[in-house]
Amino acid sequence: MKEEQSSLLLKSSSLFPPPQGVKVSYGTAGFRADASILKSTVYRVGILAALRSLKTRSVVGLMITASHNKVTDNGVKIVDPSGGMLSQEWEPFADQLANAPTPEALLSIIREFVEKEKIPFDGVQSAEILLGRDTRPSGESLLEAAKQGISSIFGAIALDLGILTTPQLHWMVRARNKGITATEPAYFEQISSSFRCLIDLIPNGAKINKPDSTVVVDGADGVGGEKLEVLKNMLTGLVIEVRNSGKGDGLLNDGVGADYVQKEKVVPRGFGSHDIGLRCASLDGDADRLVYFSVPADSSSKIDLVDGDKILSLFALFIKEQLNILTKEGNEKSNNNFEAHLGVVQTAYANGASTNYLKQLGLEVIFTPTGVKHLHEKAAQFDIGIYFEANGHGTILFSESVLSWLEARHNELTSVSEGSEQQKAAIRLLAVSKLINQAVGDALSCLLLVEAILQHMDWSIHKWSELYQDLPSRQLKVKVVDRTAIVTTNAETVAVSPPGIQEAIDAEIAKYPKGRCFIRPSGTEDVVRVYAEAATQEAADNLANSVAKLVDRFLGFGSSGQ
Ligand code: 16G
Numbered sequence: 001m002k003e004e005q006s007s008l009l010l011k012s013s014s015l016f017p018p019p020q021g022v023k024v025s026y027g028t029a030g031f032r033a034d035a036s037i038l039k040s041t042v043y044r045v046g047i048l049a050a051l052r053s054l055k056t057r058s059v060v061g062l063m064i065t066a067s068h069n070k071v072t073d074n075g076v077k078i079v080d081p082s083g084g085m086l087s088q089e090w091e092p093f094a095d096q097l098a099n100a101p102t103p104e105a106l107l108s109i110i111r112e113f114v115e116k117e118k119i120p121f122d123g124v125q126s127a128e129i130l131l132g133r134d135t136r137p138s139g140e141s142l143l144e145a146a147k148q149g150i151s152s153i154f155g156a157i158a159l160d161l162g163i164l165t166t167p168q169l170h171w172m173v174r175a176r177n178k179g180i181t182a183t184e185p186a187y188f189e190q191i192s193s194s195f196r197c198l199i200d201l202i203p204n205g206a207k208i209n210k211p212d213s214t215v216v217v218d219g220a221d222g223v224g225g226e227k228l229e230v231l232k233n234m235l236t237g238l239v240i241e242v243r244n245s246g247k248g249d250g251l252l253n254d255g256v257g258a259d260y261v262q263k264e265k266v267v268p269r270g271f272g273s274h275d276i277g278l279r280c281a282s283l284d285g286d287a288d289r290l291v292y293f294s295v296p297a298d299s300s301s302k303i304d305l306v307d308g309d310k311i312l313s314l315f316a317l318f319i320k321e322q323l324n325i326l327t328k329e330g331n332e333k334s335n336n337n338f339e340a341h342l343g344v345v346q347t348a349y350a351n352g353a354s355t356n357y358l359k360q361l362g363l364e365v366i367f368t369p370t371g372v373k374h375l376h377e378k379a380a381q382f383d384i385g386i387y388f389e390a391n392g393h394g395t396i397l398f399s400e401s402v403l404s405w406l407e408a409r410h411n412e413l414t415s416v417s418e419g420s421e422q423q424k425a426a427i428r429l430l431a432v433s434k435l436i437n438q439a440v441g442d443a444l445s446c447l448l449l450v451e452a453i454l455q456h457m458d459w460s461i462h463k464w465s466e467l468y469q470d471l472p473s474r475q476l477k478v479k480v481v482d483r484t485a486i487v488t489t490n491a492e493t494v495a496v497s498p499p500g501i502q503e504a505i506d507a508e509i510a511k512y513p514k515g516r517c518f519i520r521p522s523g524t525e526d527v528v529r530v531y532a533e534a535a536t537q538e539a540a541d542n543l544a545n546s547v548a549k550l551v552d553r554f555l556g557f558g559s560s561g562q
């Protein structure tokens, strides 16, 4: 490393001293903390992003958001050149960088890493980082810190893209590295035109005037609501009413948003008995999660939740149907036979009823630990991989080979049977691949796909919700002395440590028909999470409570003296 570079780093980092006595960690979704202590971390993630860009010789992204956390929190994460999450191999380096106590320590960590990773660090190679932030008031000054970090590396340039949803930034990084126009208008154009294509191919024509063509969306008073206000004007065949768009007095994520709705199972602020029977949806604070809900007739605050598992089921049903049309009828005439491997990926939080339903459809279902990076990686192994967390984060990944096959099938069908059902199926699948975000779960594009499929099937939200009946479930959190004492395996369904705890959990589960329960340390909060499912709500509650007590007995403060 050149002398000028070292002194620039020393000088610039001395302006961003780390907070005393705080250890931060690059968790499932980057660094997150109270915004007041994050400047130094974000500055250092700016450096990290520049190094990542140098190493991969590609454009990377840096997003400032704390998703569904309260408005006073903020966070930062890196988008890899593929548009996905930062490579897990770099996470320990991110931690070291963020926790270096002095400018000198920081410099020596960077030096060592640059050498180990053979990062071209000569000032000749250039680095480019796309920056985005959500609507949090702290975002602007944190973005400045990121820019300072980036410009402390010679040859690195930051491109500030302003306020974006997290999935928009992921989409733009991916597009930029593929040589596609990476702007917000290009993003809106792609998703609105592929939506229009799906609507144009609806079997009996679009049914615009049906009351059901309106969806009411809770924007969590965040960036998603703001962007949806723009997107909705570009759509035909769908009316979107946005509430909690961030323009009023409402506070981001305060009694609103997908996380609140999914966990509490109650209406968000601004919704109530006047919405009985309507199709409603909720985005989270950075618009990478989506859940649907309706207000049942006898209620003003309780909801009928249509969660990520049901969105997954709807998508799987539609994709499977279109693939069947494309491959079964008249296939013998085609030179383009290809058995597209369709699979779905869930976590242990997926309601057991959804897994049964998907298996009954004949689909291969696999499980991974919680966190988008795990699901995404597995889904990418299928020709068409659909992944969703119950909390509403998910997408559909299309492999390059399935896309080439679809293109070829489409061309072939256009010349021999223009207007046929098979040709339409090929067009629909290609439209889905353009509508749905290939980089990460995206509430805006998922919303449009759900709406297109519901219109295609001519289904109400109630019909959709009745695909299967969720098993009653309960989630609890338990404060313990050290949550890292819990080590899990089998996609988090079995606790291998502390010794004996799994046997005790199994003994509880055995008491309940259809009982299922697991524990895991949270990746975003200092708690242990308990999930239980059983045949009745009372049984699920009891199972969760007794396992929470077990967690406390094995790891709680009562036993800390042992
Ligand atoms: C983060 C993850 C989400 C996961 C959640 C679990 C990303 C982008 N987000 O929000 O996938 O479900 O953490 O939180 O990976 P927990 O570990 O606190 O239960």
Ligand code: MG
Pocket (backbone or CB within 6 Å): 067, 068, 284, 285, 286, 287, 288, 289
């Ligand atoms: Mg989010």
